[in-house]
Amino acid sequence: MNAIFTVVFIASMIAIAFIAPDKLLPTLLGGAENAAQMALTLFCIYAVWMGLSSLAEKSGLSRGAAKLLKPATRRIFKTNSDSAGENLAMNLSCNLLGLGGAATPYAVKAIGELEKEKNYFAQKLLFVINATSVQILPTTVIALRASAGSVSAADIFLPSLICTAVSTFTGVLLFIITQKAGKRVKKWR
Numbered sequence: 001m002n003a004i005f006t007v008v009f010i011a012s013m014i015a016i017a018f019i020a021p022d023k024l025l026p027t028l029l030g031g032a033e034n035a036a037q038m039a040l041t042l043f044c045i046y047a048v049w050m051g052l053s054s055l056a057e058k059s060g061l062s063r064g065a066a067k068l069l070k071p072a073t074r075r076i077f078k079t080n081s082d083s084a085g086e087n088l089a090m091n092l093s094c095n096l097l098g099l100g101g102a103a104t105p106y107a108v109k110a111i112g113e114l115e116k117e118k119n120y121f122a123q124k125l126l127f128v129i130n131a132t133s134v135q136i137l138p139t140t141v142i143a144l145r146a147s148a149g150s151v152s153a154a155d156i157f158l159p160s161l162i163c164t165a166v167s168t169f170t171g172v173l174l175f176i177i178t179q180k181a182g183k184r185v186k187k188w189r
Contacts, residue, residue: 084113
C-alpha cells in the first residue's frame with residue numbers, strides 16, 4: 001500500500017511541476033499544514049477522552065459498567081475472566097461513544113486476558129466488532145467536523161448509526177457463519 005501511495009504522490013508532484021510549477025511548493029506546504037493541524041486536533045480529542053476514561057477507571061465507574069455488562073460480555077464472548085470482562089466492557093462502551101482510539105488500549109488488555117484463557121473465539125469476535133465499530137454517538141467525527149468549521153457537525157449522527165449498526169450486524173453474522181462452517185470442515189477431515 002505504501003508503494004501505491006508513493007507512486008501516486010510522485011506522479012502528482014511531477015504533474016503539478018509541469019502544469020503549474022509555481023504552485024508546487026505552496027501545495028506541499030499547505031498539505032503539511034493541514035496534516036499537522038488535523039493531527040493536533042485528533043491529539044486533543046483523544047487526550048480529553050483518554051483522560052475521562054482514566055478517571056472512570058480510577059473512580060470505579062468502569063467496574064460498575066463492567067458489572068452491568070458482565071452477563072452480556074460473558075455470554076457474547078464466552079469468557080469467565082473478570083479482568084477480560086471489564087476490559088471488554090470498557091472497549092465496547094468507548095466504541096459505542098465513537099472513541100475508537102480510546103477503546104484500543106482496552107482491546108489490547110482484553111486480548112491479553114482472553115489469550116490466557118486460550119479463548120480464540122472471543123479474540124476473533126472482538127476484532128470483528130472493533131473493525132465494524134458500532135457507534136451510538138460518533139464523537140470523534142463530530143469533533144473533527146466541528147473543528148473543520150462545519151455548520152452542522154452532528155448531521156452525521158443518524159447515517160453513522162445506521163451504517164455502523166448494519167456493518168456490525170453483518171460482520172458478526174458472517175463471523176458466526178464462518179465459525180460454524182469451519183467446525184463442519186474440521187469434522188469432515
